[in-house]
Amino acid sequence: xxxxxxxxxxxxxxxxxxxxxxxxxxxxxxxxxxxxxxxxxxxxxxxxxxxxxxxxxxxxxxxxxxxxxxxxxxxxxxxxxxxxxxxxxxxxxxx
Numbered sequence: 001x002x003x004x005x006x007x008x009x010x011x012x013x014x015x016x017x018x019x020x021x022x023x024x025x026x027x028x029x030x031x032x033x034x035x036x037x038x039x040x041x042x043x044x045x046x047x048x049x050x051x052x053x054x055x056x057x058x059x060x061x062x063x064x065x066x067x068x069x070x071x072x073x074x075x076x077x078x079x080x081x082x083x084x085x086x087x088x089x090x091x092x093x094x095x
Contacts, residue, residue, distance in 0.1 A: 002029065003056060004057050005036040005055070007028050008025070010026055012024065025044075032092040041075075043074075081095075
């Protein structure tokens with residue numbers, strides 16, 4: 001799993017039929033404090049995340065293991081919205 005920040009949405013009116021009904025989010029990799037600092041990816045949203053939220057996402061074949069993305073052509077999926085990150089004995093991020 002990877003940590004990312006939702007920075008936007010992607011709308012595609014013409015797409016592969018198996019992608020119909022999937023909300024597509026624009027994610028940027030994030031650090032433990034929730035600061036966006038990595039590369040940008042498009043991910044299918046399996047949990048109802050919104051812009052500005054810190055999320056956990058999966059990449060590759062793992063992205064096709066959720067109920068919403070099973071057997072669909074996706075490389076990234078948002079599968080959790082982060083509430084809290086504790087590392088090295090202190091709170092690093094709190095929603």
